[in-house]
């Protein structure tokens with residue numbers, strides 16, 4: 003793609019990266035059929051190629067972006083399906099992240115929208131505040147129709163029951179069963195440990211059963227993805243620095259073989275810390291080290307062995323790929339293989355893989371598109387669930403789990419909960 007950046011613009015390393023990325027795009031359009039928002043709207047401006055043009059125009063012109071550009075950047079899910087489809091290697095992830103940051107700094111949103119975005123970042127990333135917010139949302143459920151679409155969608159997404167977490171984000175060591183083969187740091191996540199603490203509980207049971215010592219390190223908190231995806235890069239960098247410092251302290255004092263993440267969205271973010279700090283001399287090397295140590299839980303299991311399977315008559319399950327796992331981290335086969343090794347029959351969702359509409363805080367900020375995508379995905383799941391006698395839907399990301407749970411009678415679980423159950427743990431949901 004031809005670009006018209008000035009020498010002055012190119013002197014900004016981030017802008018230079020954007021230009022290099024843009025020049026890789028050959029307009030082929032291979033990315034279009036993979037894009038959920040394009041498949042719903044049929045509008046080129048809602049496609050990856052369309053957004054690339056709009057963003058290029060915004061950056062070349064500089065100054066405040068017009069409303070049309072902001073609308074089409076906001077409506078992108080950051081699902082990264084376009085990146086998997088692109089034959090030219092356009093890094094859409096870094097491209098859209100920078101565009102969102104640019105919009106955040108050059109566009110004045112309406113007061114309510116600004117407030118909502120700030121509220122989301124502050125609430126979801128602070129466990130105690132998030133718990134209070136969910137309790138308020140539960141009380142407000144009967145009155146949700148009196149609020150606008152965004153607020154009523156937020157209220158309806160809030161779970162009616164919240165289980166108290168048996169394990170908290172406080173520093174703690176969970177010893178390995180038998181001979182210790184590894185010492186791993188676990189990211190507990192901010193929203194996940196409030197919404198579904200059983201995912202971390204199952205992870206700890208499974209890993210310790212596999213002979214790993216699991217460490218929850220003091221100071222590790224939100225990975226920064228939520229802030230990053232709405233353009234608040236400074237908040238995301240602060241969260242990342244706090245985590246990097248805390249994990250490196252653990253690494254230096256007692257050793258860490260890996261950092262384990264069971265929320266795919268957080269995993270994609272932490273693996274990208276190296277890129278986030280590539281121009282920061284103080285954090286470049288540290289961030290690279292943390293990204294190198296990071297594994298999704300399914301990758302770690304692949305490097306070792308599942309414990310002995312103790313369950314019999316495992317039910318059939320449907321597996322949904324979280325975008326951040328399949329596109330963000332290129333992990334597709336591993337979760338399926340583990341589920342099959344644990345004795346589950348894996349039923350595939352028919353048709354092309356598409357996002358469920360969760361996408362971080364997307365379902366809260368863009369409820370119309372998010373609900374449409376959820377309904378489309380659930381319709382396809384419905385086509386195979388009855389004929390295959392499936393009552394469980396598994397996925398590897400808390401966002402997808404909550405999104406589906408708000409629209410189906412199937413039991414929606416995290417893959418690790420099934421693996422733990424099959425190898426001697428508790429039956430989900432518990």
Ligand code: SF4
Pocket residue numbers: 036037038039040048049050053077078079080081082083084085094
């Ligand atoms: S990230 Fe997803 S929604 Fe955004 S342009 Fe790419 S495919 Fe479309």
Ligand code: SF4
Pocket residue numbers: 026027028029030031032033034050051054087088089090091092
């Ligand atoms: S597939 Fe890649 S090269 Fe082709 S239009 Fe999309 S982004 Fe550009």
